[in-house]
Amino acid sequence: MDTGHQHIVILGAGTGGTLTANRLRSRLPEHRATITVVDQDDQHVYQPGLLFVPFGLADPLDIVKPRHRQLHRGINYLQQAVDRVETGDNTVHLADGSTLHYDVLIVATGAVLLPGETEGLTGPGWNERVFTFYDLDGATRLAEALESFEGGELVVNVVDLPIKCPVAPLEFCFLADWFFTERGRRDDVKITYVTPLDGAFTKPTASTRLSSMLADKGIELVTEFNTGTVHGDTDEGHPRIESWDERTVDFDLAVVIPLHGGAPFVGRSPGLGDDLDFVTVDQQTLQSSAAPNVFAIGDATSVPASKAGSVTHFEGEVLVDNVVAFLEGHELRALFDGHANCFIETGFDKAMLIDFNYDTEPLPGHFPGKIGAPLLAESKLNHLGKLMFQWFYWHVLLPGRDIPGLGSAMPTAGKESS
Numbered sequence: 001m002d003t004g005h006q007h008i009v010i011l012g013a014g015t016g017g018t019l020t021a022n023r024l025r026s027r028l029p030e031h032r033a034t035i036t037v038v039d040q041d042d043q044h045v046y047q048p049g050l051l052f053v054p055f056g057l058a059d060p061l062d063i064v065k066p067r068h069r070q071l072h073r074g075i076n077y078l079q080q081a082v083d084r085v086e087t088g089d090n091t092v093h094l095a096d097g098s099t100l101h102y103d104v105l106i107v108a109t110g111a112v113l114l115p116g117e118t119e120g121l122t123g124p125g126w127n128e129r130v131f132t133f134y135d136l137d138g139a140t141r142l143a144e145a146l147e148s149f150e151g152g153e154l155v156v157n158v159v160d161l162p163i164k165c166p167v168a169p170l171e172f173c174f175l176a177d178w179f180f181t182e183r184g185r186r187d188d189v190k191i192t193y194v195t196p197l198d199g200a201f202t203k204p205t206a207s208t209r210l211s212s213m214l215a216d217k218g219i220e221l222v223t224e225f226n227t228g229t230v231h232g233d234t235d236e237g238h239p240r241i242e243s244w245d246e247r248t249v250d251f252d253l254a255v256v257i258p259l260h261g262g263a264p265f266v267g268r269s270p271g272l273g274d275d276l277d278f279v280t281v282d283q284q285t286l287q288s289s290a291a292p293n294v295f296a297i298g299d300a301t302s303v304p305a306s307k308a309g310s311v312t313h314f315e316g317e318v319l320v321d322n323v324v325a326f327l328e329g330h331e332l333r334a335l336f337d338g339h340a341n342c343f344i345e346t347g348f349d350k351a352m353l354i355d356f357n358y359d360t361e362p363l364p365g366h367f368p369g370k371i372g373a374p375l376l377a378e379s380k381l382n383h384l385g386k387l388m389f390q391w392f393y394w395h396v397l398l399p400g401r402d403i404p405g406l407g408s409a410m411p412t413a414g415k416e417s418s
């Protein structure tokens with residue numbers, strides 16, 4: 001690779017695009033590389049905060065900041081939608097017809113919600129008795145619906161995987177249990193969690209633990225349910241979700257996590273993505289299979305890891321090293337191991353931590369260090385960790401800071417021996 005001045009273009013200024021740009025800027029002086037970040041809007045939503053909005057535990061205004069302000073000095077910000085990428089001639093085509101040339105491209109355009117792909121989901125009853133909390137508008141509307149829900153069947157339904165933060169729907173169930181208990185209405189609300197999986201979660205140890213927690217809290221679990229149609233119209237009998245094999249679950253209030261896909265421009269970019277428009281990359285180096293000077297990070301990738309901010313952060317450490325190695329003509333390092341961790345809010349001011357990678361679940365250890373709770377154990381400390389994470393996100397994770405002693409900016413279990 002030529003070691004002259006390089007043009008690095010990063011598509012997406014969400015979690016992955018922002019932390020990558022900031023880390024790269026601190027590694028590469030401005031005379032060596034121009035860094036340009038492109039995003040279609042200037043509203044950076046702290047997505048983990050969406051879980052708390054429906055329960056009145058977060059104000060929608062408090063979880064949004066301007067994207068451009070999260071980028072360090074010396075990084076160009078361009079507010080434009082990407083139309084497509086032509087990896088054959090190193091060009092990004094933007095929606096206004098202009099183009100951007102790159103020497104290295106990093107795709108960080110996340111995952112999009114595809115509610116229109118499920119029959120009836122956005123039809124009658126949408127945003128009246130059928131909601132999602134996976135975007136700011138939906139989470140805000142759901143807050144009003146929960147506050148006025150006097151009783152009946154509350155169904156939380158994951159249509160299909162992959163989804164962002166696969167534990168968030170379970171956290172929603174636990175918080176709903178807490179919310180209605182606090183308001184003295186729990187006996188009047190039946191909560192049912194409906195999932196296409198054969199258990200509460202993808203990873204077996206966590207799944208067993210989470211299933212028994214659902215049972216303890218009186219939350220019904222319906223598994224292997226592949227939602228085909230949502231009937232939200234009260235004129236057509238009781239509102240219900242219906243699976244492809246014609247099972248039904250009635251609801252009075254449905255909270256649906258729609259099908260996810262990659263950004264649509266990926267599908268318009270020859271060779272860049274898979275059938276769901278996720279960018280195909282080597283799962284350990286994060287280099288695209290379309291071209292060696294293209295990389296991807298975060299929810300945009302096809303890697304078999306959770307679509308989570310923690311994963312995006314751990315990927316960022318490997319990705320930035322590999323982009324610098326690529327620019328310097330060195331071999332890439334196959335170091336991303338699928339590491340994911342997340343505090344799971346379990347209600348009543350408690351949370352627990354899960355921590356796993358591609359091969360091992362759970363990773364051994366306690367968090368933080370030896371004084372913390374073992375993995376998969378509920379504690380108030382974990383709940384505080386979950387709440388503090390918002391501060392951490394804006395001030396440590398996005399700026400790309402390392403915490404001395406932790407080695408990375410996210411909690412990492414399995415560090416007991418250090």
Ligand SMILES: Cc1cc2nc3c(=O)[nH]c(=O)nc-3n(C[C@H](O)[C@H](O)[C@H](O)COP(=O)(O)OP(=O)(O)OC[C@H]3O[C@@H](n4cnc5c(N)ncnc54)[C@H](O)[C@@H]3O)c2cc1C
Binds near residue numbers: 017039111
């Ligand atoms: C309800 C909820 C709760 C969550 N809770 C947690 C949690 O507790 N812990 C955790 O680790 N993770 C959590 N996550 C997941 C986490 O927020 C995401 O995994 C993470 O933000 C992914 O970062 P990203 O950079 O890949 O995508 P994003 O941050 O979504 O950024 C993608 C960017 O690409 C831009 N973009 C897309 N298409 C185009 C285009 N055509 N042109 C220009 N720009 C484009 C978008 O505008 C966006 O800014 C949660 C997510 C949700 C929805």
